Amino acid sequence: MIFFLDGGEIRLYLFRSLEIMHLNHWNFYMLRCRSTILIVISLLSALAAIAQQPVPQPASARFPNIRASLDDGFFVLAEQQARGVLRAEPKEADKHEASLLLAHSLWGQKRYSEMLNLLKGSDGSPGHIYWRARALFELKQYGPAVKALDEAGDVMAESRYVPSALRLKARMLQSSGKLKEAEAACLQFADAFPSHSEWTANQFELAEIYTLQKRLPEAIGVYEGLAAQKSANVAQRAQLKLAHVLYTQGAAENFETARGLLKGLASTNQTRLAYRIDAYVDLAALEEKAGKQKEAGAVMRQAIRLSPDARQRVPLKLALVRLLLRENNTADALKLLEECRAEAPNETVAAELQLEKARALLQARLYDEANEAYQVYLDVASDPAGLAQAYFGKGLALWELERFTESASALDKAVKELKTPGDRADALFKAGDSFYQAGKFDDAEKRYRSFVTDYPAHANVPNALYQLGRALARAGRRADALATFQGLEADWPASEFSEKAALQAADVLLAGELWEDALAKYTAIGQIYTNSTAAVLSQHQRGLVLYRLGRYADAQLAFEAVASGHPDSEFVPQASYMRGFCLYLQGQVEEAVNTCQAFIKAYPDSEWTPEVIFWLAEQYFNQGAYADAEPLFLRIAADFKGHKLASRSLYWAGRAASAESNYVKAIERYSEVAKTYPESEILPQTRFAQGDALTELGEFARAVLAFEEIIKHYSESYLVNAAWGRKGDCQFSLAVDAPARYAEALNSYQAILDRPSSPMALKLQAEYKIGRCLEKTNVPDKAFSRYMNVVYTFINENVERSPYSVMWFTRSAFGAAALKEKEKAWLEAAQVYGRVLEANVPAQEEAAKRIEKIKKDNWLLFEESAEAK
Incomplete structure (x- = not known):
């Protein structure tokens, strides 16, 4: 687990022509790269400025997160949050509200007796009365519950709970067989709250009450009124209920009316699928009741054919079996029973798991394994969307393996199949890069040009133009390359690639031996970019x-x-x-x-002499000639021990050794810095680099000590936050063999949360990684809570939408959803993915796909949930 970029700071007294060198960027997550020492100064200065002060919040500020948890159905999480507020001894008003939220969370967990204990000392407030009544209702203690609501009288009537209380009262009265009183409560609600969101549900219950009272004209009247509603869903449900009443409760002369309603619902594609299936089932029952067994069997087969969910389809087949048996058609009944017993396994699910495995391997940087896993999927799968993603992932894995020609081929296939514009753009751009690295500059040119043409508003257009110019230059088409660079400078003057394009244009002029033009170009660069x-x-x-x-x-x-x-x-x-x-x-x-x-002699106070040597060393370093750079850095350390660059030279000698993967030698250099220059300002960076080198050797325990030294002795350093994170990462790695280390890693990540200077994106990252520790230690409920802390904080606290905050929000949301999927809590998993859609982040498309898949695979569950609302 990579946490932060390492860093050092070296002052460079360089001439501006260093800008013509091809400088590599630092990777934020410490991917080893050949960075210029000059760039390190800027990065470290920027990182040093990051600080964020905590803002104390009242207890009430935590209520939105609790309500969000309740809205999402995360009742255990809501309970934890509410109890946390109560433990903080809030003000009386906040304590009252927190207790109501806690009662709601207990209700969601069906812990009704605990609700009653919580509300035992009721203060007579409407909220307490309502939730006590709700608990009593769930325990089927209807009499005491109704009595409590009636005794509330005017207190309840003036509160926000009155609609919910009235609806609850009607349900209790109906459940206890007091249909007249239940009818009165429903009528009272309908008159008092005609615009309420539950008005329609109230009407359906009223019609059911009439049906139970055998008052069919009134029931039919209510259903007919609902059937005239503008909402297609309401109208279809009402028609279905009306037909059911007509053929089950009415006389035989009502059969034709019921049959017409059911056929209309069943045969219309615009009818909600669940209602179409129910209509066929009711129609089959009607036809059998009318003595038309053959027609009933045909209709039931229609329902079976429509049903997308095996959990529903098998019971429907069983109903048909019983119908066939009632017809003495045992042969067909047995055949159908065999189908029920031997429903084929879902190969689509297996393929999806293979695709997820490949994605995980790619994320873990196990590129060989990821490439193989993607290929397995490609060999067995047929889903176009999945195949597109597999080609994309395979292309990325091959890129990392430096198999650029194969990578380009896979990415090209992904471009053809991907439907999402953002994904297609990314694949197309990366295909261009792969062709470029493969030395196929004409093919790279085509991809970059397609990218610029197809996605003119994309943020990567300047980069694509820059890469296009480079491809043209490498292909020997200097005039076209020069025109491309000049166009980039003119059209995107504020882009970071504008100056790069200027430098590349000068290189093109130099490659063409256009010396005077090159001179003019560099003069222009000096005027535009350096003043x-x-x-x-x-x-x-x-x-x-x-x-x-x-x-x-x-x-x-x-x-x-x-x-x-x-x-x-x-x-x-x-x-x-x-x-x-x-x-x-x-x-x-x-x-x-x-x-x-x-x-x-001319500049006696100058320190240029050691810095000239230092410059030579850095040139070798930047060019990757680490074996040449290292002795030059060591020369400064040996010959100019009192110079300010002496300790830095030793540090960079270690960096050069590290860049050649000679980590043992690098560690020796870093140790020499600490021993010879114990007061050097470079020591925090040195210890940090030492920790990194140790992790490369797999010596995570020693690396922990290096990061701890930064934490203990350089508390004001900008690297402390990073050191806590890297320490946690090392402890996490050690936990593979010693699970107790997960607790240590958790404490390190918690330290980041406790530090006022930790930026928000870093806190989100730490919170996520705490969740990972908890998940590894088999505490999924607490891991889920941590993940959801990131989700709710990101959504509710106006967190800056940086790439890093978005990344940790996304990982946390998907981590939380994955836990719910493991629990087969499909409704809750879909709710978490819904939060990703609400956040409007790049991963929303993937979240939408997962919601769609969950709903498809658990179709009946979601239909039942929708029906219950």
């Missing part, structure tokens, strides 16, 4: 370009022109020692030494 004086910059850049191309004599003349023509220029010191380098590289070692000596 330097055009004349001296032009001259200086000319020297740097010539130096970069190995034309040291010409470069020497250019640097001498800077020193003589612009003696007061800021570039003169640099031009002086660059002249010395030119002499050195021309083999004029003695004169080069003399030049350096003259430089020292």
Whole structure:
């Protein structure tokens, strides 16, 4: 588990031409990369500025999260939250509200006796009265419950609970057989709350009460009124109920009317599927009641054919079996029973699991295994959407394996099959990158051009144009490349790729040996991006370009022109020692030494001499020549021990060794920094890098000690938050063999939550990883609570939508949903995925797919849930 980027800070006294070098970006999650030391300064300065002060909140501020948990049906979580408020000894008003929320959560868990104990000391408030009555109703103690509501009188009538109380009273009266009183309560509700969301449900109950009283004209009248509603769902349900009443309670002359209603519902595609199936079932019962067994069997088969859920389909087949048996048709009945017993397993589910396995392997960076898993899916699956995702994932795995030609092929297939524009755009762009890395620049060009054409408003358009220019340049089409870079500069001046394009354009000019054009270009770059004086910059850049191309004599003349023509220029010191380098590289070692000596005399207070060496070392480092860079860094440490760069040089010597995967040597360098320069400001970065090197060796226990030193001794360092996180990651890794370590990892992540300086995105990450620890220690309910803390915080507290906060929200939501899926709590899992849709994050499309799949696989459950509302 990677937590944070490591970092060091080295001051670089470099000439601006370093911008022409191809500098790699740092990865935020410590993927080892060849970063320029110059970039590290900016990154660390930015990270140091991150701080966030906690804002104390009253107990009432926690109520929205509790209500959200109740709305989502997470009653255990709501109970934990409400009890947390009560433990904090809130004000009386907050205590009252929290107790009502707690009662609601207990009701959702069917813990009715505990509800009564909680509300035993009722203060006579409407809320307490209502929830006590609700608990009594669930315990079938209708008399005391109705009495409590009646005694509430005016107190209840003036409260927000009156509609719910009236509905509850009607249900209790009906359940206790007091149909007249129940009817009166329903009529009272209908008159008093005609716009209430439960008005329709009240009417259905009223019709049922009339039916129970054998008052069929009144029941039919209510159902006919509901059937005239604009809501198709309400109208269809009312027609279904009306038909049922007509053929079960009415005389035979009503059969034709009922038959017409049922046939109309069953044969209309616009009818809700559940109602179509119910209509066929009722129609089959009607036809059998009318003595038409053959027609009844045919109608039941229609219902079976319509049913998408085996849990419903099998009972329907069983009903048909019984019908066949009543006809003495035993042969068909037995055949159908065999079908019921031997329903085939769901191969789609198995394929989906394979796809999820492949995704998990890809996320875990097990790219060989992920590639194989995706291929297994591709070999057996047929779902177009799944195949598209498999090709996309396979392409990404192959990219990481540096099998770029295969990656490009897989990504191309994904582009053809993916339906979501965002996914298609990502696959298309990555296909271009794969072709570029494979050296197939013409193919890369086609993908980048398609990307820019098909997705002109995409945020990656500047990047695509930049990559397009590079592909054209590598293909030898310099004029086209130059035009592309120039267009990028003109059309996207504020983009980070504008300056890169300018530098690439200059490289194109250099590759074409258009020296004067290159000089003009660099002059323009200086004017646009550095605000330097055009004349001296032009001259200086000319020297740097010539130096970069190995034309040291010409470069020497250019640097001498800077020193003589612009003696007061800021570039003169640099031009002086660059002249010395030119002499050195021309083999004029003695004169080069003399030049350096003259430089020292001219600038006695300058520290350029060690920094020149440092510059040479960093060039090698940035070019990946770590074996050449390391001895230069060590030379500074050995020859300039009192210099401010001495400790940093040792540190970067360790980084060079680490970049060559020589972690043992790297650790030795870091230890030497701590031993020789115990007061150095580079020590936090050194310990951090040391911890990283130890993790690369799998020595997580020693790495923990390194990160702990930062925490204990450099409490003001910007790296402390990162150190807590990396410490937690190491403990998490150690927990694979020692599960007790999960508790230690949890404590480390909790420390981040407790630190005021921890930014919100980091807190969300820590909360998520605490959930992972709890999940690993088989405490899924607490893990679920942690995941949902991230979800609700992200939604309710206006968290900044950074890529990192969105990522941890998404992982937490999917983690919480996965737990519910493991529990087969499909309604709750769908509710969590619904929160992802509500958040409007990139993963909403995946969440929508999962909701759709859950509802498809558990169709009857969701129909029953919808029916119960």
